[in-house]
Amino acid sequence: MAVFALPAIKGEDMHNSNFITTPFGRRSMTLGMLSNQYEAKNIETGKSVDKWRLFRALCEARSIYGISDRALAVLNALLSFYPENILSEENGLVVFPSNAQLSLRAHGIAPATLRRHLAALVAAGLLIRKDSPNGKRYARRDRKGKIDEAFGFSVASLIARADEIFAHAAVIAADRQRLRITKERLSICRRDITKLIEIALQEQAPGDWVMIQTTFQSIVETMPRAPQIRNLIGVLDELEMLRSEILIRLEKQLETQKQSATESQTERHIQNTDLKNIFESEPASSLQLVQDPKPNETLTGCGNQEASQSLSRSTDNKHRVIISQKPTNPSAQSLKSFPLDLVIQACPEVTSYGYGGRIESWRDLMTAATVIRTMLNISPSAYQDACDVMGPQNAATVIACMLERAQHINSAGGYLRNLTRRAQRGEFAIGPMLMALARSQRSPVRDAA
Structure with missing residues (x-):
């Protein structure tokens, strides 16, 4: 079996006065080929490069050199015929596999396709043809078995342009990393804005949040569907500015809530200046002032000893203030309502049930809800329970x-009662x-846009 990769004689390929080589047959010589051969002539003495590391860098920078992935597969197969992992003049510069063997290592690529991609690699200045007189690829040996001269493809251009290829690959890798980081920041910013707008609407923070949400969507x-880094930078700057504005508005809302909580904690208490008075707290409907009975009065229905003891205890103080307050039931607290414009924007079908096909006030919406309740077969008691727990506007x-979701709800009455129970539990x-x-x-x- 013939050996397809053997080193050429050092100094005979590209460094003598006959380093220029022209293609065989009908292939034409171009100034680009001549320029590539001149550049490959000036390889630094002792320069070497790992062929697979260089190949990976070239895959990274292939868009710079205008070569396809199929051309890279052919180059990969060609480099596999090089006898060493290190490309250098000492190891030879020419590889000379036949098209048949090269096609096998390129995963059975068709001969015509193989020739086309080899020509693309030569045109890109990554390979140099060194054709024999008859166009065949072979090596001529001397009497000692050493390579006297080889004809095939020279990898001198790869060695000469290795630094350039590595530099392009590093720039492309850095741009890809920057694009990935920008996309991550953009995703986080979009998530933050969406959730901050939702909480602002829930807490009824002051501001036109519908307009802010419309701005966010625009x-x-x-x-674009396939954005570049230059497209994303501007969008990210705008979204970060919008997020900052939203946070400023929410910070003001937090300050307002803190002030309200402080005021509620520092309310004035009812206090008697007489330190001997006794204050009691009992369940009652209002403030009651209990005065001492007169000495000549008796308690009706309290003729026993306990009544007299109670009377004697009450006479120890001239006044007794009983402070009472009805206990708060958390389940009876109503939900916060939302702007009517937001409700109409989210539920446009409800306008069809308003007077004249319009919903202009909460009264119109509640009137339309009564009609819709009947249409959805919701009982009056279920709707009344919802109004009591959630409030008329929220109901x-x-x-x-x-x-809006009627086609997905099997029992509207049961669904409403379930929501009412959940609202009652908070x-x-x-x-x-x-x-x-x-x-x-x-x-x-x-989607239409």
């Missing part, structure tokens, strides 16, 4: 949301439901 829609909002919030419906209303518009 910025996101400017991104009407829930009915509007149920109308496990239900209208905000996520509204935001989900609002996003679903905007998605067809974005």
